[in-house]
Amino acid sequence: MHLKNIKLNQFKNYKQERAVFSKEINCFLGMNGSGKTNLLDAIHYLCFTRSAFNSIDSQNILHNESFFTIAGEFDREGKDLELRCIFEAGKKKQLVLAGKAYEKMSDHIGQFPVVMIAPDDIQLIKGGSEDRRKFVDSMLSQLDRNYLQSLVRYQHFLKQRNALLKQFAEGGRFDKELLEPYNIELISLSKVISQKRLEFIENFSPKFEHHYRVISDSKEAVSVGYESHCEPEGFEKVFRDSLHRDLALKRTNKGIHRDDFAFEIDGFPLKKYGSQGQQKSYLIALKLSQFQVLEEGMGVKPILLLDDIFDKLDDARIEKMVSLVADHQFGQLFITDARPERSKQILASIDSEKAFFRIDNGTIRAED
Structure with missing residues (x-):
């Protein structure tokens, strides 16, 4: 599977x-602020129906405009598929695959798997539990449609x-x-989702x-653990015993939305x-494991997006990443870099088809 082309409008x-x-390596070169990461994000939109950086669609429209569109043509198992994402301020976002609009955005998740490694990923380690839940949920949602449906129902x-x-x-009443x-639904769904998360971490950990x-x-011994109070046995009592606290704080305090993943x-x-x-090594290992479980679970190599990775890693870790690329362990790869000479030098020894693009203030120009 690979993305053949992309069209951006506003x-x-x-x-x-x-x-x-x-279909192999693509490198976006340009100064910081030129739009390199925005181009990666457009690819993320097509694969995952949303931005990797800003969940408010209206804030991703070009200033002083009222809508945006992103269109791309994918090759999936030798078949060309056109995908279009359309958003107009004040209206519902549309996603159209091969001329047919999705009724629900969630139906698209997992069709075109994607993994992104970006500077903000350090929040997985330094941030709160929500970041770690999103990381695990994004993988499970692409692998298991029933899990995604349960998660959507739970959030509702x-x-x-x-x-x-x-x-x-x-x-006052x-x-x-x-x-x-609502109690019945949340108790039931918490048990289902927590069990799925536990099983996933048991499979993910050895790879990581x-x-x-x-x-x-x-x-060093490293591990990823799952922390939850939603185990099937005893959770209903825990949930119901929290009612007085829930009423006092005006929110639900027990359930899978309070889970965390222990990075040790x-x-x-x-x-x-x-x-x-x-921490950098741990983070890259998490992302490479994400790539592996998606590839194994879906039978296709995910698109890999690397944002500004050469600036954030030392020479030894860059060498490890490049060796994996050289061994063709990844499928289609997109890289951003503010230093063109560095990228071209690093990638020169890799026997793969490469394309370089100069990004300059919202323009894209192919380079030799």
């Missing part, structure tokens, strides 16, 4: 641009229950019977530990005890 800082890609009922708790607080249908050893040449090194929290180098 997306971020692009007025109207088009690019034709190599959670929003409704929280609105009801707020209504009780503001109205409590209706147990009105709340009960292997990649960490390869990248770091280190003897030698048995200690990576966030507190890991060096900068160890």
